[in-house]
Amino acid sequence: MHYINVQTQKYHIVKTTSQSAAQMGEYEIIDDFGGHAKCMAEKMCMESQLEETAAFINLNTLEERLAGKNSIIHEFIDKKTGWCRSRFIPVDYDENGRLLHVLFCIECIEEEKKRENRLIYLAQTDLMTGLYNRGSGERQISHLLQEKTGGLLCLIDCDKFKTINDTYGHSTGDKVIIAVAETMQKSCRDKDVVLRLGCCML
Incomplete structure (x- = not known):
């Protein structure tokens, strides 16, 4: 001092x-x-x-x-x-x-x-998949729209996903969600916004 x-x-x-x-x-x-x-x-x-x-x-x-x-x-x-x-x-x-x-x-x-960065990460991230959670992902998209940034918005739904949970259990269903999320992350660029919207990925 x-x-x-x-x-x-x-x-x-x-x-x-x-x-x-x-x-x-x-x-x-x-x-x-x-x-x-x-x-x-x-x-x-x-x-x-x-x-x-x-x-x-x-x-x-x-x-x-x-x-x-x-x-x-x-x-x-x-x-x-x-x-x-x-x-x-x-x-x-x-x-x-x-x-x-x-x-x-x-x-x-x-x-x-x-600690601050950890709290920010927890507040912005879907902990199961590591993707943006709904709130932070929607904020990212809103910001891009305000900036008039061009792009493509895709909504992906896993068909018959309820059958996987009902037949093999929720832990297997979670593994499927994680696998889909990892595939999407690998398919997208770093600047792309990939988020989990409920049971869906966007």
Whole structure:
């Protein structure tokens, strides 16, 4: 955690973990926060995220971005630890009402991201087949229609499927559904939307 004078860009480190302390040893100690943060970003961030991260740590625009807010955040992927979240928190203002001090902290959110991605997967996926479920599949199709993306819509029904369940049992019926879903996935492109609509695939 860094305590920063926004007006002078001077800073000092208030708190650190053993992991971040080890990483800090890799960074050049620079008097101004802008230079220090730029050095950290270059060592931590993926190349594709550098521009966005540089914009976030820019103290010259921080007061405007923090106006009326308790904090602002930026998420990025650290080359060593995975997903991280950086945050600016206003501390106080000078006699003219200008932002004076802020706290800047970085936390690892890799486990949180994994849980979030798992929940998104569960919310969007038919767990038996691995296809989109009805809700998420219909949303994907609606989005394509709004974008006026051309394509073909196919509704597939397995004839006499009830007979399979009645004759061989539901576990065999499930295997048939899974086999049909796998065949459809192999037959379609990555950008195609394949979903399970009740007992049907679309």
